[in-house]
Amino acid sequence: MDSLGHTTESAEGAGGTPALREDAEGAGGTPALRDGAEGAGRTPASPEGTERPGGTPGSRGARGKRDAYATTPWRRTLLASTALIKADIAQLARSWVLRGWLIALALAEFFTITTTVVGNRGAAIPASMLVTTTLAGFLLVWSTLIIVLSAGSVAPEADIISDSILSRACTRNQFIAAKIISRAGVILAVYGLAAGSTAFVAYRYAAADVTTQTLITSIGIVGLAILLLVALGVLFSVVFNNTVVSVVALLLLWYVASPIFSFMGADYLSPASLIRNLPAMLKDPQAPQVVQCSATETSVSVAFSKHVDPRSAEDPSAYTIESPPGVSHQAETATYDRPKTTVTLSGLTLTAGEKVTVTVRGVTDPGGTTISAASDTATCTVPGGTVTAKQDKGRKPPADRTAPRLTGLEATPSSLRALFSEPLDVATAEDPTHYLIENPIGNRRTARAATYRADTRSVLLSGLELDLAVPVKLTVTEIRDVAGNPVSVRGNSIVHSEVTPWKYVLGFGLPALCACLLAVVWFNRRDL
């Protein structure tokens, strides 16, 4: 027996109700009630039981409590919910599963990042590959621990929560919402920290084949998938009321999910598909383009629209130089200037005043996307000094100097509709050879016909066989507006994808929301 017996003994010595009586004699009342009541500025409970407030003892106490406790229902709810969330986070912090995960994750991240930074001195790892490694780790490996943490949220403590939490002034809605928020919050915080640090290192040290937008989008989509996993975990924990069964059921669902998603026509939502698509989602969708060139009698500089892979860009054989047309020259060296995204081709002998045409083949961006076939050539002239010549320089500038741009692309399995920013020259617009169609990216498709509609400023490309499960890329060349301006280099290509980020948001977000609501409903129906 514990000190209870001792307490009684001393209380009996004091000649009254144990412990309470002991205090009562000092304070002149029922101490447990009285002390708190005084602290709260309330009328203490009747010390000797003789002073019951008009036969309704509860009413006075209730009034006192209303004065002393949180004043509004909203504040009370907020206080209670915050307390539940903090308590669950404190419980999670003591979990060896979480601690083990953090240690393993930190080691894995350290290894990945160190490899990247060290590897950067030799051959740079593409940023997309680095980020994919981390994100896939969460979908494939760490998801097991996420499942354990979320599916073990309610089931193992059913007795405890009944006795200690839900028998107090706490609603079940509050409790289950707090569970979901705390579990999701902790897991997403760990994920955010890992993904954020990897993204930073990738952006800073790896070969930059990603953009800020693709990074945020990809990290957000995987975050939503993790949120769905957490919501399902809490739901399973509530429904099965058994941690082992919940964990096994969710592991099966998560790792063998492809047939289910395929059955629902949403194969892209399966973890395996998501991991496969991550590199494409992360990569900058724009292929590198030749923007302009400049020449001297001994060298030619070629400017690219974005960073290119130095290994492919510094290969002189990747450049075909003609000056004058029909006479080829071969550069001895090619030097890539990363900050200016320019390659200087040296060791040439060119004649002043001659036109120079540079054609680039096989140069890729750091992610391996080959230079756009639609913009792989630039022309300039070599007078005594450096003369910059844009593509098609020499054409008399028209009064309308605004270049048309591609503004949209709609796709069906057999056709594409390209939307432009201004009216086009019909002759150039209706030539199917002016449209480079890739589906998936890198795989050329050819349209049989191109039909221009002036009222919608659009071109219908028909006679195609497209797979809309993968992206479709359209690049236009040689097309001019009615004033004769060629299509802007920065606006001559566009990618259409049926699986947009919004589909992922809906595909993961909506089921996650449904799982949360179902968990609340089910928990409300459960006996404790």
Added chain:
Amino acid sequence: MAIVATHDLTKIYGNKVIAVNGVNLTIEEGCVFGLLGPNGAGKTTLLKLLLGLQRPTAGRAEMFGSRVSPNAANIRQRIGYLPTNPKFPPYMSPISYLDLIGQLFGMPAEVRKPRLASLIRAVDLLSAASRPIRSFSTGMTTRLGIAASLLNDPDLLIWDEPTAGLDPAGRKYTLDLIQELGRAKTVIVSSHILSDIDRVCSHVGVLHNGQIIYSGSVRDLKQTIGRNHIEIEVDARDDQVSRFATMLQGMPDIIGYEIRGYWIEIRFRPDAALERPLQDVLRAAAESGAAILSLSSTKAQTEDAFIQLLEADQADGFSRAYN
């Protein structure tokens, strides 16, 4: 004013076990109500239904005039609950646990902190205030449960078998506390121990096989059996006891007696005035050489009343369903 009212409250688990069967119960404000019944009678289930921890299969429960539901936090705001062998988060300390539930009750820190400190002191857990609950003994856990049930200064206390697992000293402490609290609050105490209920409760409800077979004051319960009923403990040899029994047989006001070792239970005619027969009994004991050690009526009355109720309930059998 009725603090608790149930209407045909029924709980059937998975179409297999009938735990509570059409209970209609009213508990008035200010009483100490004992929920009495053998193990498995449905006491804990009934209390959990009252708290909204379980959902009734049929019927309804009302507390403070409002219908109970799993989300009726406003009702539980006014209740202090002590479960049987309470289970608390094992990693928490009494301070952190009481702080948590204080926040659940919406108590701001300036109210909560002094209150929990005084309660921890009052239940003598000061030395263990920062220890994890997992290291607590049964008695310490029960005392923490008592502190938790008092934290919100409730209007109604529901204590489910509060003396379960306690040693005699702990049991006395708890019963004394119920008596103390019963002066200021409405208290519902469940127990299968008759003497506990008899000692602290003003009213009692007897639950048997999920049904309330009696609900009323303890005094009325005792009056349901014959009042002229005593038990005598004697210090005597067997032959002295036999002589004493023979003398009892000859007394006209005695309708029966039973000898159980050194205990002799004597039943008088209900309409008899006891003064004269009692004098005869005492004289017979003296003449037979049996020394009387004790003479009591209360314990036996409550016990008998309880057993009589259970027997009557079982004997009623089929007809009960139509009452």
